[in-house]
Each structure stands twice: as C-alpha cells, then as structure tokens.
Amino acid sequence: MTTLKMPNSLPKRLDKNCIKQFLNSFDNVLTDCDGVLWVGDSVIGRANEAINQLRALGKKVFYVTNNSSRSRDAYVEKFKRLGFIVKKEEIVSPSYVMAQYLKQQDFNKKVYIIGSSGMTEELEEVGISHTGVAPEPFKGPVTDLPNTIKLDPDVGAVAVGFDTHFSFPKLMRAASHLNDPNCLFIATNTDERFPIGETSLVFPGTGCLVRCVETAARRPPVAMGKPSEKMFSVISDKHHLEPTRTLMIGDKCTTDILFGKNCGLHTLVVLSGVTEMKELEDLASTTDDEKRKLLADYYLPELTDLIPLLSI
Structure with missing residues (x-):
C-alpha cells in the first residue's frame, strides 16, 4: 500500500513580496519574550527597535511570557532598561492570569504557593492572601515530616x-492540600525547559515541578500560561482584541505557536530561541495533523530581520 506524502508547507519566509499583506492582516501584536526579544539580560539583535517600529505603525503590542518569577512591575523595569516601549497593562504573565482567574472565581481563601514573589505580588494586587513562598529544606527522615508539617486550614x-x-x-x-477535591490546583505553565544562553546544561522548567505535584496529588492542574487559551481570554476581555486581527510572535512551536493556533491568531516564528529550521522541516513533512498544527504562518531568522521590511 502506498502512503501519500503530505505536501511540504513550511512557514512562509517574510520578505518584501509579502510584507504589505502581512502588515495589513493584523492590528495587534502579542510577542513572547525569552528567545524572541532577549536571552537573559541581553537584547537579541535589534528586537527592541523592531517592536518599537511596529508600535510606530499603529500596532497595539502586548508582551506575553510564561515566566512567573517576576511581577509586572519588575518586568516594566527590565523592558525599559533594554530599550522597549512598554506600559504595565501590556505585560501578561501566568502570575497575572492566575490572579485574574482567582478573582473571577470570587476566591476568598489562601493560596499555597510553590513559586516566587512574582506570583505573590500579583495576588496581593487583587487582595488574595497566600502562604508558602520561602525555602523549606528537608532536614530529617521522611517519617518525621508528619510531626513537623501542619496544613493551613x-x-x-x-x-x-x-x-x-x-x-x-x-x-x-501541596499534594496534601490537594487531597481536598475542593482545593483548586493551578500551574503557571508547563514548560519543560527554558533557554538560558550559551551552556550545555539543561535548565528544567516549571513543568517539571508541576508534574511532581500532579503525580503525588493524582489530579491535573489548570494551566494559566501558553498554550492555554486563558492567557488570551484575559487580554482580549480587557483590551477587546479580535483574534483574526492579532499576530502571535514566538520562538517555541509547542507553546507560542500552538497558543496562537489555539486562539485563532496569525503566527510568526523566529529562529533566535528554541526552534531551529530542522524542526520546521520535520513538522512540514509529517503526516501527523496534530504536529503540523505547530507550524507558524510565517518565519524569520530573528526579529531584527523585520526592520528593513517595515520601511518598504
């Protein structure tokens, strides 16, 4: 039996022949940060100029990150330091989405947090109390823990x-609190790794911690970050964005691009972070419809390559 080969359908390389059609297709820009705009504390090329030029063309810009470790106030400082024009309300993180989600639920109890001050600051902004953000090292045999761990009712x-x-x-x-079926289980994101610059070391992401808790609790969490649609629903509800007039820019197909596809957005992948051309070629040649869904509409080596096209 002969298997029909799917036609190759790589994302379209943005160039002078399609730039006007591209720019006319959206009014709003959502962009990932790590791997697209910066790595660590260094801007990738002239990504700041590219984003600022899109603003100058009248596009609304929103920064969507899966990083929960910083509050939006802390992000504002970083964006400005790296030369990006930004307002606090244009930054959307899983911590912010989590706070908005709980507020919508009329949540009036405490949140036990495995995380950082970036999460607690967003909860405090909407008046939700919390506990747990501090080191809690393991100092003795496991059998002693029932005598030292007391759950907050x-x-x-x-x-x-x-x-x-x-x-x-x-x-x-965490697992003990989640024994109560009425206790909500929230994950800021489920990223397995995150980029950290030139190193051969693997930096495990939040998803590794989430899986530990999920395994022990024997129940899945509600995810706030990409590719969950919750992140876009928060932005669109507050800023009245039309999905078909919105572009998502990212460097990771399984989070950024899938997020865009899940929400009905236009998509642009840049090869300055996680994704390489080989991955795009593999996705384009597969017969698996779910994997092909990870292909963006357009691609660029990096966001800097957009700059000369914007003046055409």
Whole structure:
C-alpha cells in the first residue's frame, strides 16, 4: 500500500513580496519574550527597535511570557532598561492570569504557593492572601515530616510556578492540600525547559515541578500560561482584541505557536530561541495533523530581520 506524502508547507519566509499583506492582516501584536526579544539580560539583535517600529505603525503590542518569577512591575523595569516601549497593562504573565482567574472565581481563601514573589505580588494586587513562598529544606527522615508539617486550614488553592527552592516538604504540603477535591490546583505553565544562553546544561522548567505535584496529588492542574487559551481570554476581555486581527510572535512551536493556533491568531516564528529550521522541516513533512498544527504562518531568522521590511 502506498502512503501519500503530505505536501511540504513550511512557514512562509517574510520578505518584501509579502510584507504589505502581512502588515495589513493584523492590528495587534502579542510577542513572547525569552528567545524572541532577549536571552537573559541581553537584547537579541535589534528586537527592541523592531517592536518599537511596529508600535510606530499603529500596532497595539502586548508582551506575553510564561515566566512567573517576576511581577509586572519588575518586568516594566527590565523592558525599559533594554530599550522597549512598554506600559504595565501590556505585560501578561501566568502570575497575572492566575490572579485574574482567582478573582473571577470570587476566591476568598489562601493560596499555597510553590513559586516566587512574582506570583505573590500579583495576588496581593487583587487582595488574595497566600502562604508558602520561602525555602523549606528537608532536614530529617521522611517519617518525621508528619510531626513537623501542619496544613493551613484556610488554604483553598495550590499554585505551582518556578521555584529554585522546591523540596520534598513543599511537595508533601501541596499534594496534601490537594487531597481536598475542593482545593483548586493551578500551574503557571508547563514548560519543560527554558533557554538560558550559551551552556550545555539543561535548565528544567516549571513543568517539571508541576508534574511532581500532579503525580503525588493524582489530579491535573489548570494551566494559566501558553498554550492555554486563558492567557488570551484575559487580554482580549480587557483590551477587546479580535483574534483574526492579532499576530502571535514566538520562538517555541509547542507553546507560542500552538497558543496562537489555539486562539485563532496569525503566527510568526523566529529562529533566535528554541526552534531551529530542522524542526520546521520535520513538522512540514509529517503526516501527523496534530504536529503540523505547530507550524507558524510565517518565519524569520530573528526579529531584527523585520526592520528593513517595515520601511518598504
């Protein structure tokens, strides 16, 4: 039996022949940060100029990140330091989405947090109390933990974000709270790794911690970050964005581009972060419809390559 080969359908390389059609297709820009705009504390090429020029053309810009470790106030400082025009309300992080989600639920209990101050600051802005953001090292035999760990009866949700102090006691607390079926289980994101510049080391992402808690709790979380549609619903509700007039820019097909596709957005992938051309070629040649869904509409080596096209 002969298997029909799917036609190759790589994302279209943005060039002078399609730039006007591209620009006319959207009014709003959502862009990922790590791997698109910067790596660590260094701007990628002239990404800041590219984004600022899109603003000058009248496009609304929103920065959407899966990083939960910083508050939006802290992000404003970083954006400005790196030369990006920004307003606080244009920054959307999983921590912010989490706070808005709980507020919509009329949540009035405490949140046990595995994470950082970026999460607590967003909760405090909407008046939600929390507990748990502090190192809790494991200092003795496991059999001693029932004598030292006391659960807070006011906790009504467990939220898991990135936490370099993740420990067995924290895992035990989270899973024990989640034994109550009425306790909400929230994940800021489920990213397996994150880019950290030139190194051969693997930097595990929040998804690794989420999986630990999920396994122990024997129940799945509600994810706030990309590719969940919750992130776009928060932006569109507040700023009245039309999906068909919105562009998503990202460097990772399984989060950024899938997020765009899930929400009905136009998509542009840049090869300055996680994704390489080989991955796009593999996705384009597969017969798996779910994998082909990860292909963006357009691609560029990096956002800097957009700059000369904007003046055509």
